[in-house]
Amino acid sequence: MSPGPPARASSTEAVSFSESQASRSAQQQVARAAELRKVHEGFAWFRSHARELEDLQLEVTSIAAPPWGEAARSAWLEARFSELALSDVHQDELGNVFGIRPGTDPNAPYIALSAHIDTVFPEGTTIEVRRDAGKLHGPGISDNSSGIVALLAIAGAMQAATLTAAAPVLFIGDVGEEGEGDLRGMRHVFQQPKWSASIASLVVLDGAGSDTIIAEGLGSRRYEVTVRGHGGHSWSDFGIANPIIALARIIDRFAGTPVPALPKTTYNIGMINGGTSVNSIPESATMKVDTRSASVEQLDRLESALHEAVDAITSDSTGRKKQELTAEVRIIGNRPAADLPVESQLLKAIRAVDAQLNNVARIQRASTDANVPLSLGREAIAIGAGGSGGGAHTIGEWYDPTGRDLGLKRILLLILALAGVSDE
Numbered sequence: 202m203s204p205g206p207p208a209r210a211s212s213t214e215a216v217s218f219s220e221s222q223a224s225r226s227a228q229q230q231v232a233r234a235a236e237l238r239k240v241h242e243g244f245a246w247f248r249s250h251a252r253e254l255e256d257l258q259l260e261v262t263s264i265a266a267p268p269w270g271e272a273a274r275s276a277w278l279e280a281r282f283s284e285l286a287l288s289d290v291h292q293d294e295l296g297n298v299f300g301i302r303p304g305t306d307p308n309a310p311y312i313a314l315s316a317h318i319d320t321v322f323p324e325g326t327t328i329e330v331r332r333d334a335g336k337l338h339g340p341g342i343s344d345n346s347s348g349i350v351a352l353l354a355i356a357g358a359m360q361a362a363t364l365t366a367a368a369p370v371l372f373i374g375d376v377g378e379e380g381e382g383d384l385r386g387m388r389h390v391f392q393q394p395k396w397s398a399s400i401a402s403l404v405v406l407d408g409a410g411s412d413t414i415i416a417e418g419l420g421s422r423r424y425e426v427t428v429r430g431h432g433g434h435s436w437s438d439f440g441i442a443n444p445i446i447a448l449a450r451i452i453d454r455f456a457g458t459p460v461p462a463l464p465k466t467t468y469n470i471g472m473i474n475g476g477t478s479v480n481s482i483p484e485s486a487t488m489k490v491d492t493r494s495a496s497v498e499q500l501d502r503l504e505s506a507l508h509e510a511v512d513a514i515t516s517d518s519t520g521r522k523k524q525e526l527t528a529e530v531r532i533i534g535n536r537p538a539a540d541l542p543v544e545s546q547l548l549k550a551i552r553a554v555d556a557q558l559n560n561v562a563r564i565q566r567a568s569t570d571a572n573v574p575l576s577l578g579r580e581a582i583a584i585g586a587g588g589s590g591g592g593a594h595t596i597g598e599w600y601d602p603t604g605r606d607l608g609l610k611r612i613l614l615l616i617l618a619l620a621g622v623s624d625e
Contacts, residue, residue, distance in 0.1 A: 226549075226553075227546065227549035227550045227552070227553040227618065228553045228556070230550065230553070230617075230618040230619075230621070230622075231550065231553040231554050231556075231557045231614055231618045232553075232557060233622065234614055234617040234618055234622045235557050235614060237622065239362045239363060239364050240362070240364065240613070240614070240617065240622070242361070242362035243358035243359065243361070243362040243364055243613055244358075244606075244610055244613075246357065246358040246361045246362060247354060247358060247605075247606050247609045247610065248606060250354070250357065251602065251605070251606070254350050254353075254354055254602070254605070255332070255337060255602055257281075257350050257353060258337055258342065258346045258347065258349075258350045258600065258602075259330045259331075259332070259337060259339065259342075260277075261274065261277060261278075261346050261349050261350070262328070262330045262337075262339040262340070262341055262342045262346045263328055263330050263339070264277055265320075265322075265324070265326070265328060266318055266319045266320050266341070267319070267320065267322055267323050267324040267326070268319060268321070268323070268377070268379060268380055268381060268382050269377070269382070270324050271296050271318055271319050271376045271377075272296055274318045274319075274374075275292055275296040275297075275298050275318065275374065275376065276292075278298045278318060278349065278374040279291070279292055279298050281353055282298060282299075282300035282356070282372065282374075283300075285300070285353065285356045285357055285360055286360055287300030287301055287302055287356060287372060288300070288301045288302070288303055289301050293389065293390075293393075295376055295377070295385065295386055295389050296376045296386070297373060297374065297375045297376055297386050297389065297390060298318070298373070298374040298375075299371065299372065299373055300356070300371075300372045301369055301370070301371055301372070302356065302359055302360075302366075302369065302370040302372070303369050304365070304366050304367050304368045304369040304370070304620060304621075305365060305366070305367050306367045306368060306621075309367055309368035309369065309401075309620075309621075310368060310399050310400060310401035311368065311369050311370070311371040311396075311399050311400045311401065312366070312368050312369070312370050312371070312400075312401060312402055312404075312616055312619045312620040313370075313371040313372075313373055313400045313402065313403045313404070314352060314355060314370060314371070314372055314373070314403075314404050314406065314612070314616060315352070315372075315373035315374070315375055315387070315403060315404070315405050315406065315570060316345055316348035316349045316351065316352045316373075316374055316375075316405070316406040316407070316586075317345050317348065317374075317375050317376070317377075317378030317379070317386065317387075317405075317407065317570055318345070318349060318374045318375065318376060319345075319376050319377055319378055319379050319382055319386075320340065320341035320344075320345075320379060321341075321379045321380050321594045322340050322341065322596075326340060326596075327596075328340055330342065335601065335602075335603070336599050336600065336601045337599065337600045337601075337602065338597070338598070338599045338600075339598065340595070340596050340598055341598060342590070342598050342599060342600045343408055343409045343588075343590025343591070343592075343593060343598055343599065343600040344407070344408045344409075344590070344593045344594065344598070345378075345406075345407055345408060346600070347406075347408060347409050347585075347586040347587075347588060347590065347600055347605075348405075348406035348407050348408060348586045349374060349406075350586065351406045351586035351587065351605075351608065351609060351612060352372055352374065352406055354609050355372075355609065355612055355613055355616065356372055358609070358613060359613075364617070364622070365622075366616070366617055366620030366621055366622050367620060367621035367622075368401070368619070368620040368621055369620075370616055370620055371396075371400065373390065375387050375390065375570060378407075378569070378570050380534075381423065381533055381534055383423075383533075383534040383535065383536065384536060384570055384572060384573055386570075387570040387573045387574075388573055390573075391573050391574055391577060391579075397577070400574070400579070401580070401619075402546070402547045402579075402580040402581065402619050403570075403571065403574050403579070403580070403581040403582075404547075404581070404582060404583075404584065404612070404615060404616065404619075405569050405570045405571045405581065405582065405583035405584070406583075406584065406585070406586050406612065407569050407570070407583045407584075407585070407586075408585050408586065408590060408593070409585050409586060409587065409588045409589050409590035409600060409601075409608075410585030410586075410587070410588070410589060410590075410608070411560055411562065411584075411585055411587050411604065411607050411608045411611055412560075412561065412562050412563065412585070413562055413563060413564075413565045413584065413585060414548070414551055414562050414563070414564050414565065414582055414584060415564075415565055415566070415567045415569055415571060415582055415583035415584065416540065416541040416548055416564050416565075416571075416582050417495065417540045417541070417564065417565065417566035417567075418536075418537065418538055418539045418540065418566070418567075418568065418569070418571060418572035418575045418576065419493055419494075419495060419536070419538060419566045419567050419568040419572070420493065420494055420495065420496075420497060420500055420536055420537055420538025420539075420568075420572075421491060421492060421493040421494075421500075421534065421535075421536045421568050422492050422500050422503075422504060422532065422534065422535050422536075423489065423490065423491050423492070423532070423533045423534030423535075424489070424490045424492075424504075424507060424530055424531065424532055424533060425487060425488075425489050425490075425530075425531045425533050426448070426451065426487065426488050426489075426490060426507070426511060426528065426529070426530050426531075427485055427486070427487045427528065427529045427531075428444040428447045428448050428451070428485065428486050428487075428511075428515065428526060428527070428528045429444060429484060429485045429526065429527045429528070429529075430442045430443065430444045430447075430482070430483070430484060430485070430525055430526050430527075431484070431525060432481065432482050432483060432484035432485075433481070433482045434480070434481065434482065435479075435480040435481060435482055436480070438482055439482075441482060441525060442525035442526045443482050443483065444475060444483050444484070444485050444486040444526065445475050445476060445483050445486040447486070447514050447515060447526055447528075448473070448475070448486040448487075448488055450514045451488075451510045451511055451514045451515075452470055452488065452510075454509075454510040454513060454514065455468070455490075455506060455507055455510040456468075456470075458503065458506040460499070460503070461499065464494055464495040464496040464499060465494070465495065466492075466493065466494035466495075466496065466499040466500075466503070467491075467492070467493045467494070468490065468491065468492045468493075468503055469490070469491045469492075470488055470489070470490055471489050471490070471491055472487075472488060472489040473486070473487070473488045474486070474487045474488075475487060489533070490507060491534075492504070492507075493568070494538065495538055495566055496538065497538055500538070507530065508530060511528045511530055512528075514528075515527070515528045536568050536572050537572055537573075537575075537576035538572070538576075539572065539575035539576040539578075540575065541575060541580065541581065541582060545580050546580065546619075547580040547581070547582055547619065548582070550615055550618045550619055551582060551584065551615055553618065554611055554614045554615045554618065555611070557614065558607065558610060558611060558614070560607065560611060562584075567583065569583040570583065571583045584608075584611070584612070584615075585608055586605070586608050586609070586612070587604055587605040587606065587607055587608015587609055587611070587612075588600055588601055588602045588603060588604050588605040588608060589601045589603070589604060
C-alpha cells in the first residue's frame, strides 16, 4: 500500500509548514515548542513509561535480526506502529517499515525519523537478554534496540499528548544498515520517488547517548579478495603455488600503504578464510578488507594500492599472470562520504535544541544511514537515543537507561521544531 497525502488535522490554529519555517529562526522554533503544555505532557509520558520502554527494548532485542534476516523484527515493528495509531503502516519489499503521523499542512514535505532494525550478529547467534543492576544486557541492546525504542517513544508521546505538527512525521524502521548490508534499506528508501521527492529532513536514531551530532558521513569501501590455485597434497605436491601464502604476501604488501592522519584514513583486514585441512595445499583463500576515509581521493588511493598488491603477488617479474594463481577483487560495500553544510536548517535546529536543554554535543564523523541522503545533497543527521551503552557488536553489549529522558526530549523537540509545531 502506497502512502497518500497526509490528512489535514482539525486544528484551526495551526500555521502552515512554509509559514512556520520562514517566519521563525531555529531558536524561536525550539523555544516555542518547549513552552507548550502538550510538549511537557509528552516529556511526562517519557518518565511515566520508562519501565515500559525498557520492556520493549528487551523484547525487540530477543528477536533475531541478522543481516538479510530481519523479517521477524520488521513484523514486530509493524505491529507496534499500528498500536500507536500511525497511519498507512506498511512494509516495502525489502522489509523497511513505515508509519506516518499526519500534519496539518497537506502540502508540507515529510520530516523523517528512522532507526535501523538489523544487527551485526549472524543467524544462529544465541540471544539472551536480561536486566541486571539497572542495566539491560543482550546482543544489539544498544545498537540499535535503543534507537528502535526511541522511535516508538516519540510516536507514543505524540499520540498520548495529541501533539500535531504542520508537516507530517514519517517513522521508518530500516533494514540492512550494518556491515555488508551496506545501507541497503535506506538506499532503497531514497531510490523511491515517492520518498526521495517528499522527505525534507531525515533524523537517524543510532545507538545510545546525547552528546554527539553525526553530521559528517564517513565514507567506506569494502572488498573481498580471493586467490585461487590448483591445490594439492602438502607432501607430494610441495612447491606449487599456495593461495594462503600468496594472500599473506598481498596483506603484507598492502599493509605497507601509508595513510594520512588528516583526513583520517584507515584500512583493516577483518576476515580470512581458506583451506580444507592442515596437510592440504588450499585451492583458494579469501580475505575481506575495510577501508575508510572522509576523502574520496584517499579511498581511491587505497583501492589502487590493494589492486597493485594483488597484481604484484599474482604476476611474474614481467607482469604476466602466474599460471598457478588467479585473483579476484570484488567490491562488497561502498558507503559515500558527504557532509551536512554548516548553514543547514537541520544543523541549526539541533544546535538550538541542545542550547534549550543545556546539553553539550559535538559534531562527529561516522558511517550511518545518514550517509545516503547526505550524498544526495539532502539534510540528514544521526543522533543517539539517550542513555549510555557499551560492548557494541559483541555478545556482552549493554545499555543503561539512565539519561534516556534527555535523549528523548532532544529528539521530540528537534522533530517538532523541524515540522512546525501547531499551537495549542
